[in-house]
Amino acid sequence: MKVVRVDQIIEEVARMCQEANYNLGQDVIDAFKNAYEAEQSVTGKDILQQLIENAQIAKNESVPMCQDTGFSVFFVELGQEVHVEGGGLEDAINEGVRKGYQEGYLRKSIVGHPLERQNTGDNTPAVIHIRVVPGDKLKITVAPKGGGSENMSAIKMLKPAQGVEGVKDFVVETVKEAGPNPCPPIIVGVGIGGTFEKAALLAKEALLRPVGEPSSDPYAADLEQELLELVNKLGIGPQGLGGKTTALAVHVNTHPAHIASLPVAVNINCHASRHKEIEF
Amino acid sequence: MTIKTPFTTEAAEKLRIGQRVLLNGKIYTGRDAAHKKLVELLENGEELPIELKDQIIYYVGPSPAKPDNVIGSAGPTTSGRMDIYAPKLMAQGLKGMIGKGKRTPEVIKAMKQTKAVYFAAVGGAAALISKRIKSCKIVAYPELGPEAIRELEVEDFPVIVVNDSLGGDLYEEGLKIYGAK
Numbered sequence: 001m002k003v004v005r006v007d008q009i010i011e012e013v014a015r016m017c018q019e020a021n022y023n024l025g026q027d028v029i030d031a032f033k034n035a036y037e038a039e040q041s042v043t044g045k046d047i048l049q050q051l052i053e054n055a056q057i058a059k060n061e062s063v064p065m066c067q068d069t070g071f072s073v074f075f076v077e078l079g080q081e082v083h084v085e086g087g088g089l090e091d092a093i094n095e096g097v098r099k100g101y102q103e104g105y106l107r108k109s110i111v112g113h114p115l116e117r118q119n120t121g122d123n124t125p126a127v128i129h130i131r132v133v134p135g136d137k138l139k140i141t142v143a144p145k146g147g148g149s150e151n152m153s154a155i156k157m158l159k160p161a162q163g164v165e166g167v168k169d170f171v172v173e174t175v176k177e178a179g180p181n182p183c184p185p186i187i188v189g190v191g192i193g194g195t196f197e198k199a200a201l202l203a204k205e206a207l208l209r210p211v212g213e214p215s216s217d218p219y220a221a222d223l224e225q226e227l228l229e230l231v232n233k234l235g236i237g238p239q240g241l242g243g244k245t246t247a248l249a250v251h252v253n254t255h256p257a258h259i260a261s262l263p264v265a266v267n268i269n270c271h272a273s274r275h276k277e278i279e280f
Numbered sequence: 281m282t283i284k285t286p287f288t289t290e291a292a293e294k295l296r297i298g299q300r301v302l303l304n305g306k307i308y309t310g311r312d313a314a315h316k317k318l319v320e321l322l323e324n325g326e327e328l329p330i331e332l333k334d335q336i337i338y339y340v341g342p343s344p345a346k347p348d349n350v351i352g353s354a355g356p357t358t359s360g361r362m363d364i365y366a367p368k369l370m371a372q373g374l375k376g377m378i379g380k381g382k383r384t385p386e387v388i389k390a391m392k393q394t395k396a397v398y399f400a401a402v403g404g405a406a407a408l409i410s411k412r413i414k415s416c417k418i419v420a421y422p423e424l425g426p427e428a429i430r431e432l433e434v435e436d437f438p439v440i441v442v443n444d445s446l447g448g449d450l451y452e453e454g455l456k457i458y459g460a461k
Contacts, residue, residue, distance in 0.1 A: 040458070041457075041458060043298070043300075046300070051402070053405075053408055054402075054407050058353070058407040063352065063353050066355055067343045067353040067355050067357075106344075107344065108425070109341075148357065148358045180451055181360065233460040234459055235457070235458030236459075241440060241450055242454020243454070243458050244458060271404055
């Protein structure tokens with residue numbers, strides 16, 4: 001039995017919230033550079049250049065790359081041989097968010113009630129997904145999610161007969177409808193199968209993969225490539241001002257489905273595709 | 281091209297979609313909750329806490345400033361959420377808006393009627409943009425936190441004209457040029 005103390009979790013979560021917001025992953029920066037080379041629009045190139053500079057400034061000065069420092073979304077893999085000591089795991093994560101957002105000068109963007117809309121003042125509560133897995137490791141991933149791109153996401157329950165064509169149409173339509181709002185170039189997470197809620201989770205989990213890394217499932221990998229070409233043909237471009245780079249990548253995750261169902265979820269991430277993970 | 285505020289009708293009328301502009305001088309910040317309050321005051325016939333004539337509003341909710349900085353990261357937020365309020369503010373003389381994302385036909389129509397302009401700043405380029413903000417003070421609604429109205433002094437603040445006073449729309453034009461035929 002491995003013991004992980006809650007004060008360790010609080011410290012690491014606080015640190016990860018800050019690092020995720022200050023340091024854009026090299027995978028995303030490399031994707032910007034590749035897009036810069038391929039982009040034909042002069043305005044589009046200028047914007048991609050600004051995004052590369054912006055990431056550099058944020059990293060050098062330890063300031064958030066975007067003022068929307070996001071809803072703190074956590075994916076936790078809790079080994080069944082891990083004992084969390086000194087308090088509750090979810091409480092510890094929330095305490096880490098509270099500390100990280102306060103000490104890191106991150107914006108607090110959470111309202112405590114969706115209709116009364118009073119800011120909680122500390123960016124809690126986080127959204128936490130916990131999966132119990134074999135072994136004695138505790139893995140925590142944080143993915144701060146901005147409101148602009150989250151708002152452009154969508155889910156649809158297709159009929160099985162609509163098949164892959166129906167999926168493609170829905171993904172392209174969702175990206176088209178989103179247009180400039182989610183801060184393109186975007187990363188598109190697609191979840192296909194499972195149930196209503198599982199599809200949404202698959203789509204969000206797909207965003208955690210390094211940008212452009214193909215799915216290990218050859219069928220999904222081919223679909224990712226095709227979808228990327230389709231969305232980039234839309235012409236939305238960087239910031240929606242026209243161009244070839246609407247998306248940097250499309251990531252598809254699938255799950256077994258009911259004989260009657262074909263759920264599809266599209267979770268859009270802005271170009272600031274932020275995440276950090278730690279393993280205890 | 282460089283523009284110095286206040287942003288007059290004459291200056292606004294000269295701009296065309298696609299132009300890259302560097303703004304200099306004072307601009308105000310304001311987003312969802314502040315817009316709601318401003319429009320409520322107008323509906324009650326009360327005075328606004330800021331004079332809107334020839335002014336520019338930047339849709340932003342900055343992150344908190346670190347001790348040595350004037351402001352935190354400060355990129356644009358999605359403008360569409362302000363669409364229901366914007367025409368009422370333009371009727372008060374507001375000449376410019378800065379944000380990201382499309383505006384409704386009603387807002388574009390109001391821009392044509394009042395000779396106002398909508399600029400896009402680069403969404404997410406918040407650390408870079410904050411470098412162009414030289415001073416920042418809260419002038420209304422401090423209780424709204426990131427949504428309070430701030431007066432910013434900006435220097436060479438980079439924006440792109442998306443909707444001009446003639447009704448042009450760069451988002452539509454961009455799709456026409458780069459979209460699949």
